[in-house]
Amino acid sequence: MNFLFRYANPHEFMRLSGAVLPFTAAATLLCLAVGLYLGFSVPPDYQQGTTIALLFIHVPADVVAELAYGAIAVCSLLSLVWRHPLADTAARAAAPFGALFTALGLVTGSLWGKPMWGTYWVWDARLTSFLLLLFLYLGYMALWNAIEDETRAARAAAILALVGVVNIPIIKFSVDWWSTLHQGESIVSGKVAPVYLWPLLIMMLGYVLLFLTLWMVRIRTAILERRARNLMQAN
């Protein structure tokens, strides 16, 4: 924990993130460029045809959607248990990105569902629990905005975030626990052919790096905004 607290103060965070950002930004662009190039060079899938191209933007969006929620949950726990002010800032900063990636997962999935399943939407367990994730993000952001006192808002939002964590394993295992139209897990179990797996992994890395980069910029923005507020109050 000491390690975390040493680097998690606003001053150190500004210094470290400032040093790291150019590299994560460059790595993001590189991964997305290579991933797209490889993704558009694959042969059509024997079952899904050219719609395999959707794999490379659908799965990465879903991964980041869940990763961002995990990030919010960990920061919320740090905030509730150790009352660390930067943890609140970090949790709140991740939410809009999480919501956007969740929406992208839903939209790209829907556009994949139509040609493969014959429908844009079905209330199966995977799709429904993923839609719930979007509502959790929206509720989390609304709660932050609804309570004026920042300490109380942070506390309420952190509790909501931690309660919502239960949805993450439900999303993950929904395809095993219920009979879903959505296909089962295929990446970790090695059912994705290498020719598709590499572009997918590189795009995934690109999406994760993009999220981390934007998240850092947003935390930095919040730190500057707080400094400005403190200056205003001091005057």
Next chain:
Amino acid sequence: MNFDMGPYAVYIWPAYGISALALIGITLWTLAAWRRAKARLAALEKRGPSATKT
């Protein structure tokens, strides 16, 4: 590289288009907020703590 998506093009290109727009859009939004916060803080610091006390 192959951009011929055949009959599925009507599903694939909108998905790519929406994803690209959303990701570029949120990047620009994030950078704009950063620049705004930086400029505001710089203006406040330049004004100095004494400026409003008089």
